[in-house]
Amino acid sequence: MTSDDHRTLRIRDLAPGDHAAVLALNLESExxxxxxxxxxxxxxLRETAYHRVLVDDGDRVLAFLLAFREGCGYDSPNYRWFQAHYPRFLYIDRIAVSSTQQGRGLGAVLYRDLFAFARAGAAGAVACEFYSQPLNEGSSRFHAKFGFGEVGTQWVAEGRKQVSLQIAAL
Incomplete structure (x- = not known):
């Protein structure tokens, strides 16, 4: 695939050499x-079913996405909510795109790859959440484009934030 400025972009599995870049991207979007x-x-990474990065032609990590299948030991309260309500799913735990690359559709590139991965693995649905209080409007619009709909809500961060629990059927 190519981007607007003609650099070649590719998706690959996250490798040990990517850890510092992934941690920096996570911190940037914390x-x-x-x-x-x-x-x-x-x-x-010991639990993820999907752990991929989007890199440029210099192998620089521009974005990453981590997702979990049902039945793993992940301790997230949001993941556990889906575990209690859905027999088969692929849960998006986190996605981060470099602030210098935002607005170029890189998140959508990773989501399309993730949906193909979920279909190939018969996940049944893709699950995620985003903040609804305070509302993360950008995330709400982005997920609506991929067919996500709210199936529940819950309070997190010691009651300081509410998440919208979302499902997109495959």
Whole structure:
């Protein structure tokens, strides 16, 4: 695939050499994501079904996405909500796009790849959540374009934020 400025972009599995870049991207977006250090990243990678990065022609990580299948030991309250309500799903835990690359459709590139992965693995549905209080309007619009709809809500962050729990059927 090519981007607007003609660089070649590709998706590949997250490799150990990507960890520093992934942690930096997560930190850059931490207002919308859970904090993650190196130990937590390794813990998550042991459980993820999908852990891919989008890189440029210089193999620089521009974005990443982590997702979990049902039945794993992931400790997220949002993941556990879907586990309690859906027999088969692929849960998007986090996606981050470099602030210098936002607005170029890189998140959509990763989502299209994730949906293909979910279909190939007979996931049944793709699950996610985003903040509804305070509302993350950009995320709400983005997920609507992929056919997500609200199936529940819950309060997180010690009652300071509410998430909209979303499902997109495959």
């Amino acid at each position: 207002a919308l994501l859970s904090p993650m250090d190196g130990a937590r990243l390794l813990e998550l």
